[in-house]
Amino acid sequence: MSSSIQKKSLLAKSYKFFPIIFLFISVLNELDFNNLGLKYFSFNFSYILIFYYSLKRSENFTYGLIFVAGLFNDVVIGIPMGVSSLVYLLLCGAAAYLRNITLRPNLMKDWFFFLITILTVNSIAFLILTFIFDYEIDIFSQIVNILFTFLFYLIFSFLFNFFERTLLGRT
């Protein structure tokens, strides 16, 4: 009996690190939802993951690791080091702000706050890359990306909720 409880708690502990592991895998993996090669479809999975877990389970989502994940992302996709870290941390900041001002969590409010946040952070990234580092970025593909990231937040929040409830037994 006690061994099964021990096993369960060990499993629960390892599940806690799943989001951060998932973030690192999505950053390092060649398969990028941000660029699936489709003309009118792409979304930023990392944004959804970071925002959701910073908002709901910030205790397992350390800022230091997010900063490192951002650096890794910059290296892999070949943009100046620090841009993704800044964007990821701003997302965390926005999520923390929303958490502080919210008394009764509501998915719809989270969802629209997420839209405002990704519009802001993408604009910042766009400005940095275009005006400071002379990158040419297709605005239309960025808008498509923001739109789908916004839409997919709802789906992924259900999925993450399901994951939390079934595997970790959280409510």
Place this chain on the structure above:
Amino acid sequence: MESSRDDFVIAIRSAFLKKETKQRFSLLGLIFFSIIFLVLSNFNFKIIDYFKMGIKETVYRSSFIVSGPENFAKYSFSTIQNHFKIYEESKEDKLELEYLRTKNLSNEIITLENIKYKKLIDDYFIKDNETYAKVLIDKQSPFLRSIILNKGSKNNIKLGMVILEEDYLIGKVIEVNYFTSRALLISDINSKIPVSLQPGDIQAIMSGNGKKNGILQYIKNSNLTENEEDLLVLTSGAGGVFMSGIPIGVIKINEDTSEKGEKVVKFYKDFSQLKYVKIVSYLRERGALDMTSKDKLKEIDDEIEETNQEQEALRILLEQKKIADETRVKIIRENDYLKAKITKLENEMLIIKKTIQQDDIRKQEILFLELNLLYEKKCKKTFYNKLYVKGSEDYKNCILSKGVVKKN
């Protein structure tokens, strides 16, 4: 009003400044750190360069390992797909091979002539350094179309080296670390390559469209629709970064491939399938106009002459073979015709032989009848002689020998 502003400030302060439980760093501190990182990376401090290089080496290797399962799945899928394609491709390849073999010699002559003329204008590049590298990461970033290679400054890789796959241009080296390097693909939006379009020798600048193709920019003669055949896109060599004449892609005239009014270049190579590439640097061959170069030119001339002769000999042989084939077909046809004629004649002869035989029999019968009239009495058996019974074989012999043969 004032209290709501206070709430906002408190919430912001709490979110960004307050170090939360289980968080080792404050958010604002890390944001400042990333900004400092961004700013410092713009300056060429050696320590930062080494630090960046270290991170890059680690990330490239980790990314290669993490992407392992996905790459394996992709590779297996493409292998299965290729197996299905192979049969059809093989048939097409055979036809193409036949066609290309005939063109090969002409191409050789043109290449040699090209070398000769390039040497004359001092624009002939020779391969200086050639290395093969494995593609470690092929992350299709929306900002940068690039690949990470497993060769770096340790293997004499330098900035600006050309990346080829099967002699087709795919990019150039833009970042060199100790063990790894990054190559910018020509499909990247920031890649600008001076190209020439053949036939017509139209000069242009080609940029990537950020996806799979390239687009022509700064083209002098933008009306390419006058051309009836597809346009080949080659490096022009202008600017001296790339050697001239490296094949890049093709502009299909029959297909409507224009993108926002710009002509689209279809690359020969599919950049999503890169596994091994060739890293090459070129060196301009010097001394084209001195005495040694004259000897070299003479050598090339001789080579061209020799190849020309070979081609002429081959042409004659092919011509002879064609004639011999035609003659053979003609002879076979004649042979068939004669065979049929012989069979017909043999049949006719057989019929004639039969007729002759019948005639002979008839003649013999007539002769017998004639002799019978004359010598019947000498051979026919009666009451008073012991000759032959009429109608028997002996009687017949007796008549034919004019009654001379006697019965034993």
